[in-house]
Amino acid sequence: MSKKPKVAIVMGSDSDFPVLEGCLNILKEFGVETSVTVCSAHRTPDRAAELARNAESEGYDVIIAAAGKAAHLPGVLAAYTVLPVIGIPIKSSTLDGLDALLSIVQMPAGVPVATVAINGSENAALLAVQIMSGAYPELRDRMHAYKKKMAEAVDRKNEQLQARLRGAAQ
Structure with a gap:
């Protein structure tokens, strides 16, 4: 085990x-x-x-x-x-x-x-x-996924902000 x-x-x-x-x-x-x-x-x-x-x-x-x-x-x-x-x-x-x-x-x-x-x-x-993560490679894999998820959340927030700004400019 x-x-x-x-x-x-x-x-x-x-x-x-x-x-x-x-x-x-x-x-x-x-x-x-x-x-x-x-x-x-x-x-x-x-x-x-x-x-x-x-x-x-x-x-x-x-x-x-x-x-x-x-x-x-x-x-x-x-x-x-x-x-x-x-x-x-x-x-x-x-x-x-x-x-x-x-x-x-x-x-x-x-x-x-x-x-x-x-x-x-x-x-x-x-x-x-x-x-x-050096001793448990699965943790490194999960950390990569965690950081990717954080980046995607920021991208979604930016897209929402950009759409809001486009709506305000009209």
């Missing part, structure tokens, strides 16, 4: 879940197996370390970690694993997520965390798919 692509999604708080729904939907669309866990870098640091240490042996290919405010979760997980970690800064404070973005993107040398936009869970999922 061949292995399926698998992503661990970890959030610092259950209040982050609404942002992560887009991520989950995209991973499901691509046929990627997921698990979702609430785990805090500050309140449950031992569990965060254990989760990261065991992720590779449990068959995960990528970890997606979402956190707001101080947002240390992605970096803590990255410190304990060799798997790629994608950080999603969550807009959750008076700084509109800028604090989380800077916390995630400013990692020290040797502990990389790929970082997407504030609340950018869809791009985190797509980046995970692209990372895994």
